[in-house]
Amino acid sequence: MTDTGNDADVIVVGAGPGGSSAAFHLARHGLRVLLLEKTEFPREKVCGDGLTPRAVKQLIKMGIDTTEEKGWLRNRGLRVIGGGVRLELDWPELASYPDYGLTRTRMDFDQMLATAATDAGAVLRTGTPVTGPILDRTGRVVGVTATGPGKEPLEFRAPLVIAADGVSGRFALALGIAKREDRPMGVAVRQYFRSEFRHDDDYLESWLELRSRESGDKLLPGYGWIFGLGDGRVNVGLGVLNSSVAYGKTNYKTLLADWLDNTPAEWGLSDPANADGKPQGAALPMGFNRVPHYTRGVLLVGDTGGMVNPFNGEGIAYAMESGELAAEIAIQALARPQGTSRERVLANYPAELKARYGGYYRLGNIFVKLIGQPQVMRMATKHGMPHPMLMRFVLKLLANLTDPRGGDAMDRVINAMTRIAPAA
Known part of the structure; x- marks a missing residue:
């Protein structure tokens, strides 16, 4: 799968959860991966300390030890306070996801994932901010420019780039991919x-x-x-x-x-x-607020592609899931010759993202508009909170925790809702 003369098979921009997840899955399948991170570890980042079972599943896939002995604090579910009611809702028991969440500060969480990627074979360069894309004559991205720790200009080349540089999306912006103002x-x-x-x-x-x-x-x-x-x-x-x-x-x-x-x-x-x-x-x-998720040799993952869940503000799980998916697509694409055949595989990345999250995010976009109205929020808390069964349904919907096949009646209703909703 190696293209002679390139520094890597895939360059990953950003060593957050999405970038490190992508690098891990790529390297585990034998690709040469260059993971570029602008800061040094350990580092502090805002939010993300509370992980739902959806994110825990991705950690387990990466072989991360999530025991308390390793510094994790497990949680049983979500306690919801509103409308004068205090309700404790355990995470659902599902075949698809574990029944516990986790907390850990981002100070060492991202470093832990980046270490998993390097242990799998990825090459990590910290203190190396990427400054822009390198384009060939057709406008396709064939590498990146960067600045080294000593401020020296650098260039790295690869047939594919995964942009995981966060909410700023500077790499995507350099390609003219601006965020959509009609998304939450x-x-x-x-x-x-x-x-x-x-x-x-x-x-x-x-x-x-x-x-x-x-x-x-x-x-x-x-x-x-x-x-x-x-x-x-x-x-x-x-x-x-x-x-x-x-x-x-x-x-x-x-x-x-x-x-x-x-x-x-x-x-x-x-x-x-x-x-x-x-x-x-x-x-x-939120809700795919930057598209397209693939263009000219670049795949967007996580916050760069606006993949935060509109229902609950969760971003880490979707960053890691999209990182894994981007890796799977890149592996299959690079096994084909450059040209139409490879592009056919890469075009499947946004299609698969839309299939997985599009309907759900569309529902989330509507939800955001509704709860932005104080009278709607007051009515929802007043009439919804006193009903535990309804709130268990709401928890599954907001946390996107259902079994896709089988499952209980709540799962079937939620899955049907996301299937019939037009994709975001």
């Missing part, structure tokens, strides 16, 4: 706090309503979360969607402080002295 977008802000009371919680906690004590128990925009990390700290944060009137018009860090000031004092989240670092924010590109 969110912003998330999170902060770590020391909290002996909450740090070892065995549920991820989701707050559907945020209230401010200073404003007379005023309802705040957005939704919140609290994830125990098992090391004496918790990850607390909130997200606001672009369907909300508050999007882009709010100081999100102040919003976070207002909400936390209304939490119980014994949790330690309302005391700035317990903060472990400053609040940090990140954008959440």
Whole structure:
């Protein structure tokens, strides 16, 4: 599968979960893989500390040890708070996914995945930001330009490039692939706090309503979360969607402080002295907000392709899944001669993404528009939260956790909904 004269069979831009997953699966099948990362490990990244069973499945595929002895904290499910109700929903028991989630900080999570990729045979170069594509006479990408740790200009060549450089999508932008403004977008802000009371919680906690004590128990925009990390700290944060009137018009860090000031004092989240670092924010590109996912020798994965789940803001699982799929497609494509036959295989990448997620993301796009209206959110929490069976259905829908074949009645309904919805 090796093309003589190239530095690699595939260049992967970005060593986040999507890029490292792609590099791992490529290298495991014997391809020469060059994984380029602009930063140095370990590194801190915003969000992503709470992993659903969907992400856990990908970790298991990569041979990652997810035991507590290795620093992971397992969780049983999701605790939902809203409408005056506190409901604990266990992850569903499915054949397709494990029945537990995990938490771990991004400080070493990404490094762990990158190490798995290098152990499989990929070559990792950190401190090497990619600056743009190298094009041949036809406009096809045949490599990348980059800057080395000493600021020296570098060039690397390969017949395929996987762009996994995150929400900024600079590599895609260099090819003229801009994000779509008609797709959902969110912003998330999170902060770590020391909290002996909450740090070892065995549920991820989701707050559907945020209230401010200073404003007379005023309802705040957005939704919140609290994830125990098992090391004496918790990850607390909130997200606001672009369907909300508050999007882009709010100081999100102040919003976070207002909400936390209304939490119980014994949790330690309302005391700035317990903060472990400053609040940090990140954008959440949702529902395929950047397409096409394949063009001219480049495949987009994860946040670069806008693959965050519109229902729950989960991005890591979809980054890793799309990374694995991109690797599978690249392996098959490079086994064929360059030209029409190879392009036929590569064109199957966006088609397969649409088949897997298109209908589901379309439903998610509608969901985002609805919950951006405060009256709809109030009605949903008031009338939905008191009904555990309905909320178990909602959990499966929001977390995209169903068995594709067989399964229970809820699975069949959700699967039917995603099949009949027009692809996003």
